[in-house]
Amino acid sequence: MSNGMSTAGTSYVHAFRPSEYTTALLRAIETDCLALGNGRVLDMGVGSGLLLAALIHAGATQAWGVDIDPAAIEASQSLLAPVTHGRTCRLILGDMWDAVPDAAQFDVIVANLPHFPANVSYADRPKNWTGGDGRNTIDRFLKGLPDHLAQSGTAYFTHHDLIGLDHTVKLVESLGLRWSTVTQWTVFEPPERMEAVSAQTRALAEKSTHYYGGYAFVTARIIKIQWAPT
Ligand SMILES: C[S@@+](CC[C@H](N)C(=O)[O-])C[C@H]1O[C@@H](n2cnc3c(N)ncnc32)[C@H](O)[C@@H]1O
Numbered sequence: 001m002s003n004g005m006s007t008a009g010t011s012y013v014h015a016f017r018p019s020e021y022t023t024a025l026l027r028a029i030e031t032d033c034l035a036l037g038n039g040r041v042l043d044m045g046v047g048s049g050l051l052l053a054a055l056i057h058a059g060a061t062q063a064w065g066v067d068i069d070p071a072a073i074e075a076s077q078s079l080l081a082p083v084t085h086g087r088t089c090r091l092i093l094g095d096m097w098d099a100v101p102d103a104a105q106f107d108v109i110v111a112n113l114p115h116f117p118a119n120v121s122y123a124d125r126p127k128n129w130t131g132g133d134g135r136n137t138i139d140r141f142l143k144g145l146p147d148h149l150a151q152s153g154t155a156y157f158t159h160h161d162l163i164g165l166d167h168t169v170k171l172v173e174s175l176g177l178r179w180s181t182v183t184q185w186t187v188f189e190p191p192e193r194m195e196a197v198s199a200q201t202r203a204l205a206e207k208s209t210h211y212y213g214g215y216a217f218v219t220a221r222i223i224k225i226q227w228a229p230t
């Protein structure tokens with residue numbers, strides 16, 4: 001592997017190292033998905049494969065991961081090969097739900113998709129980790145859930161409130177789903193990132209952004225999604 005190392009039982013790819021969003025989602029998995037039994041799970045934007053490894057550890061028997069980046073699929077294969085132990089593990093290269101067969105249903109779906117609402121990239125992260133139109137990415141993810149979330153299933157995803165919590169809530173409810181916040185925290189956003197965000201987006205997210213002088217702080221959260229009672 002060009003930017004990392006992989007030896008039997010240990011895989012680490014620096015470019016795919018976990019972020020604070022990954023670790024928050026990891027904690028949600030470790031605390032909320034304790035007994036997955038025969039669980040069918042999907043990680044949308046699988047990256048290193050770390051979250052899928054945690055879901056397998058929690059008992060998932062069918063583990064699927066999708067990523068648009070071939071290097072992520074390769075990193076996940078390397079991490080997961082030693083831990084799958086006969087369970088089904090499908091790693092698919094593709095663009096979000098386009099990569100998932102229509103009939104596939106999951107008990108747990110997780111996603112930590114890049115959705116900071118501006119194009120900011122870093123030399124030591126893959127290009128696909130840039131945000132761009134973050135609203136569009138999260139909307140696409142949410143709109144695919146009704147077709148693939150089992151009736152008693154749960155989805156967890158990372159949400160940066162700069163994309164607009166109100167918009168997310170309206171969309172979730174319009175899809176017949178319900179939401180709750182599992183955990184939330186405050187992210188420091190340096191001036192170069194905030195300046196890359198359009199004035200319109202910043203205005204929409206005014207409620208979620210707090211400034212002390214030039215220091216900007218925004219709420220981030222893990223949102224849990226289930227079917228709304230009918
Ligand atoms: C922020 S990384 C998170 C990786 C890993 N799940 C984690 O939490 O550490 C987001 C991942 O989503 C992938 N991604 C971005 N857009 C995607 C798309 N349209 N379809 C599938 N994967 C996508 C990226 O290639 C990247 O690996």
